[in-house]
Amino acid sequence: MNTWVMYALFLGAASGLVGCARESAHEEESTVFALLTDSEIEANNSQYVELDGSPSHAHLPSSNVVFEWMQTSGPAALVLESEDVSKLSILTPTNITQATTLTFELTVTDGESTDVAEVNVFVTPCEVSEGVVFDECLSTDFGPFGSYERKEPVPEEVFEDGVFVNGQGDRHLTWEIVDSGDTNHDKVLRAHFSANDPFEEFNDNAWMGLLLPQEFLVEGGQRLDLTEYIGGLIQFDVRMLSGENPRLEAAAECGWPCTSEIIVFDATYEWQTITIAIDDLIESGAEIDQLTVGLLVRPPWNQQQVGVFEFDNIQLVKSGG
Numbered sequence: 001m002n003t004w005v006m007y008a009l010f011l012g013a014a015s016g017l018v019g020c021a022r023e024s025a026h027e028e029e030s031t032v033f034a035l036l037t038d039s040e041i042e043a044n045n046s047q048y049v050e051l052d053g054s055p056s057h058a059h060l061p062s063s064n065v066v067f068e069w070m071q072t073s074g075p076a077a078l079v080l081e082s083e084d085v086s087k088l089s090i091l092t093p094t095n096i097t098q099a100t101t102l103t104f105e106l107t108v109t110d111g112e113s114t115d116v117a118e119v120n121v122f123v124t125p126c127e128v129s130e131g132v133v134f135d136e137c138l139s140t141d142f143g144p145f146g147s148y149e150r151k152e153p154v155p156e157e158v159f160e161d162g163v164f165v166n167g168q169g170d171r172h173l174t175w176e177i178v179d180s181g182d183t184n185h186d187k188v189l190r191a192h193f194s195a196n197d198p199f200e201e202f203n204d205n206a207w208m209g210l211l212l213p214q215e216f217l218v219e220g221g222q223r224l225d226l227t228e229y230i231g232g233l234i235q236f237d238v239r240m241l242s243g244e245n246p247r248l249e250a251a252a253e254c255g256w257p258c259t260s261e262i263i264v265f266d267a268t269y270e271w272q273t274i275t276i277a278i279d280d281l282i283e284s285g286a287e288i289d290q291l292t293v294g295l296l297v298r299p300p301w302n303q304q305q306v307g308v309f310e311f312d313n314i315q316l317v318k319s320g321g
Contacts (some may be wrong), residue, residue: 032056032065034108034117041121043092044137046144048080048166051088051119053106065110074102077121078217080165091165094214095140096125131229131321133211133314136187137177142224142294143212145189147173152203165217172196172304173206180310185237185271188312193243193299195306203302210236210314211294223254224291226278231319234276234295236311240267243307247300250276252286253293260286267309 037052053067069088071077077090088104102121107114126137133142149172150161167175175191182188191208211234215221240246250263261284265274276295282288295314299307 031113032108032110034106034115036117045096045125045140046094046138047092049090053086056108068107070105072103092123099124131316143214143216146209149206172204185312188310190310193307207296207298209296224294225289227289229278229316232278233317236314237271238267239271239310241308244305250297252281254287254290255292260284
């Protein structure tokens, strides 16, 4: 399979690290070089990865240069929007069953000379028990971690919003998988909510998606069906690392305004297990076979202030399990 992504670049400057360069039949000042920060990357399934060809900038003699990215082998990765034409943002496949390699080519050309560099993304599937969503890594049966965020001028309607699978950026909510330093909780999901606008001109609100469909980012994609867990439970561990308010809310959504009732709990500085009955989600409005979000967690809407929370051992338990 070949997936092409083409960008046009007008000027740029950076430094080069690794890659390959081919000789050009043209004059030296017309030679371009395709260079990559990394030629090999290790990742898990359902993981955001950025392929970085920005070192090529230092060797571009022309102001009119085209970057072309193409996936040349492996199961198709989901290509995400990127503002930097020399970089390619992808989400590794969610439902792989064995270790696999995704190979991408970066072609840089100015119309006179061309150079190509290759990067391999080695993807290892997460191996967890049935029903486990996250324990050290994300199950291949479900989607990536993701978030929804919106900024609202007070008291107007939505100013801007977006859905993200990249945990880092200049946003109200960021997250990453980190080593917790706790022997009973090794790698955990750490979510950081930033302070809201002190002048109260805007409200920043966001939720963290802990249980999402495999096609979370695909418009009209297949939804999450938890029918086999009717009568069962959703469980997860949580603790608060810092913040002004320990209050958190949880819910399931089946395409807004289709949603369950909000479940409220307070995080503490010690790990605790939160248990939610699947039947409670159904009885309060969630269509359990048509979920766009199986479980979201957030501080109270319009009351979100700075706070850092960790999540671990996210799992589904069948009835009688």
